[in-house]
Amino acid sequence: MKRVAGSGSAAYDNGANELLLTGTLRPHDPGDLNEILVVVEHGIASARGTFYVNVKRLVHINTTAYRTLAARILYACQSKPDLRVVIVTSSVVAWSARLFSHLVGLHENISLKVYDSAFYPGQTFVENESFIPILRTQTKMTWRHEQPILARHGLVPGLAVADICCGIGDFAVLLKKEFRPSRLVALDHSAASLAYARRVVAEIGVQGIEYTYGDASQMLLEDNSFDFVTCRHSLQIFDRPEVLLKELFRICKPGGRVYITNEKNSHCLGEPRSESIQWTYTEVAKLFAFFDMDVEMGPKGIRLLANAGFDQIQMETFMVTNHDGDPQDFADVISAWENVYAGEMAVKRGDDPEFIDRFRKGFQDHMFAALHRSGYAGWPIWAASGRKPL
Ligand SMILES: C[S@@+](CC[C@H](N)C(=O)[O-])C[C@H]1O[C@@H](n2cnc3c(N)ncnc32)[C@H](O)[C@@H]1O
Structure with missing residues (x-):
């Protein structure tokens, strides 16, 4: 059941016991909300056990609408004492948790959950400041490969x-300089990374990049808005990549393209000391899998794009090596990986010190190979794109 009032809408999902409120609710008087309230009442009458009120995509609500809804929810708790009500908010809509927490104080059966405070298993690592050095050095190494690839992908x-x-946001800065887009939105859920991005563009004087805090699995961006959508090294760290792809598809214009890059970490390699290096990167893949991240995703890109409805899929692979420019840059990437993967993630998994020592050794051997005058160190990446059908 779904009803719309202005740009706001309500829907009730019987199976999930969930009332979904979206868009903008700004009625002049409570009567303007009647269509929405039909759905709310239906939800309250049908719900058993826990009744979820999902306001993650409710962008605006005025006092009239809030008071009317609050009264209905309170009435639901009073008339059905066994019912638990969970209001589900998102940090993306900044005022939402603060406003709805007022309801929690009104009845003991009402609670509030900020959905995206811990919404995917890798979040604590990748949204942390310690991830910043990894990203900074990575893009420096990959851009020289990706710039011509991006052109080949349209x-x-x-x-x-x-x-x-x-x-x-460093990739967005490079896009801005080299491809001069008419509009450039750069979205992430890491407040630390976005703060860093905004600081950098202010310092270097780059303007016109719309850095946006958001959840890529539920974006507030409009349908069919972009000619070219990129999502790099991220489907592999979110536990539901198909949900992200659905959103990338949605915001892409028909005839536009979505471009993704992903790794296959167990294929990182080096000479000399290849066996130790190989062992460590096979363990990297297992470590990420433990936290529900698939850093072996690279070659699966074609299948993922096809399953999401894209056509005209293109895929290419490139190898970042110590011979692309300064070998120290390559070593810096590995050093940043060692710090987070061995220093944080393996510790969090509860690995014993002996394992962590061996795990670190493979990264150190990879750096040794990168800096050795006749050594070779490689990091393979898969770049794929697909067209949203016309
Ligand atoms: C491995 S980093 C890659 C960042 C950047 N694309 C690059 O290549 O340097 C993954 C990024 O995905 C972001 N991320 C993961 N899941 C997200 C979600 N659901 N919504 C928004 N950002 C998300 C993380 O905050 C992190 O910045």
């Missing part, structure tokens, strides 16, 4: 572009 100047899961 990126030309003047397009409306979105970089979803933009991290520290």
Whole structure:
């Protein structure tokens, strides 16, 4: 059952016991909300056990609407004492948790959950400041490969572009300089990374990048808005990549393209000391899998894009190596990986010191190979894109 009032709408999902309120609710008087309230009443009457009121995508609500809804929810608790009500908010709509927490104080059966405070298993690592050095050195190494690849996948100047899961925003700065998009949105859920991104563009004087705090699995961006959408190294760290792809598809214009990059960590390699290096990167893949992240995703890109409804899929692979420019840059990437993967993630998994020592050794051997005058160190990446059918 779904009803719409202005740009706001309500729907009730019987199976999930969930009332979904979205858009903008700004009635002049409570009567304007009647269509919405039909759905609310239906939800209250049908719900058993826990009744979820999902306001994650409710962008605006005025006092009239809030008071009317609050009264109905309170009435539900009073008339059905066994019912638990959980209001589900998101930090993306900044005022939401604060406003709805007022309801929690009104009845003991009402609670509030900020959905995205811990919404995917890798979040604590990738949204942390310690991830910033990893991202900074990575993009420095990958850009020289990706710039021509992006052009081959259809990126030309003047397009409306979105970089979803933009991290520290350095890729967006490069896009801005080299491809001069007509619009450039860069969205991420890491407040630390976005703060860093905004600081950098202010310092270097780059303007026109719309850095946006958001959840890529539930974006507030409009349908069919962008000609070219990028999402790099991120489907592999979110536990529901198909949900992210659905959103990337939604915001892409028909005829536009979505471009993704992912790794296959067990294929990182080096000489000399190849066996130790190989062992460590096979363990990296297992470590990420423990936290529900798939850093072996790279070659699966074609299948993922096809399953999400894209056509005209293109895929290419490139190898970042110690011979691309300064070998120290490569070593810096590995050092940043060692710090987070061995220093934080393995510790969090509860690995014993002996394992962690061996795990670290493979990264150190990879750095040794990168800096050795006749050594070779490689990091393979899969870049794929698909067209949203016309
Ligand atoms: C490995 S980093 C890659 C960042 C950037 N694309 C790059 O290549 O440097 C993954 C990024 O995805 C972001 N991320 C993961 N899940 C997200 C979600 N559901 N919504 C928004 N950002 C998300 C993280 O905050 C992190 O910045």
